[in-house]
Amino acid sequence: MSATPRKRLTPEESRDAALAAARELLLESGPQAVTLKAVAARIGRTHANLLHHFGSAAGLQKALAARLAEVVTEKIGAAVLRARAKDPQDHDPREVVDMTFDAFGREGAGALASWMILNGNEDALDPILEAIHDLVDKIAEGHDDAGGTVHEETLQLTLMALGDSMLGGPMARALGLPRDKAREMAAAQLRSSMAQP
Structure with a gap:
């Protein structure tokens, strides 16, 4: 045969x-x-x-990180642009929060990033960091971001999502909080930031 x-x-x-x-x-x-x-x-x-x-395996992981970053930032960027098209009173940033947390959690970006850092392959994170930077530049385009608010919000949201992907479940259980408490906190922070003039 x-x-x-x-x-x-x-x-x-x-x-x-x-x-x-x-x-x-x-x-x-x-x-x-x-x-x-x-x-x-x-x-x-x-x-x-x-x-x-x-x-190399590191090259494969870097290419995977780039692919994940590309797909995720495209989705998040589209969600932000949809939200901007709506009346600000009708927009809840929870969709963007959920997409970001899902990217790091369910989509595996948090685990991959942590693994690469622990193995000394920090250069492989460059595609993720570049994709986030490009997304922030796109979001800030045409908006007054002199105070760096969009950059600060992105930093906070990304770090919260990364932390949640690694420790969110165990920490929420240990503290007796609902599993999605970190998402609620991130959305509340973005709502508060959006409400400021």
């Missing part, structure tokens, strides 16, 4: 398949599972093939 030949993929298709598999592994088993060997096995490619595309 002959083996079924593998479908030839373009370099871009191969890279996309690898990143999709890496994301699945991240969500299923955590950042430590995002290895070249595991991703290659998942997509039926060789370790050498992935080395060609990413150079």
Whole structure:
């Protein structure tokens, strides 16, 4: 019996398949599972093939971080622009808070970022930081942000979401608070900031 030949993929298709598999592994088993060997096995490619595309496991993680950041900031940016199109009285920043917290929690960006830092791969965070910076610049465009309010709010929201992704559940339980208390606090802070002239 002959083996079924593998479908030839373009370099871009191969890279996309690898990143999709890496994301699945991240969500299923955590950042430590995002290895070249595991991703290659998942997509039926060789370790050498992935080395060609990413150079190393750190390169794969950096590319995954860039992909996550791109998808997440696009969603958050769209939510902010939708909110701006509404009457400020009708806008609740909770949608943006939820998207940010979900990006770091359910989407795995917090676990991946923490893993990269703990492994000394801080450079791999650059795509996340650049994507957030670009998003903030886009959000601040055409608005008076002389006091850096948008930058400060973004810093606060990002750090709260990152912290919540790592310790939110255990801390809320330990303090006898609802699991989404940090989200409520972040939304309240943004509402208060929006209410100030």
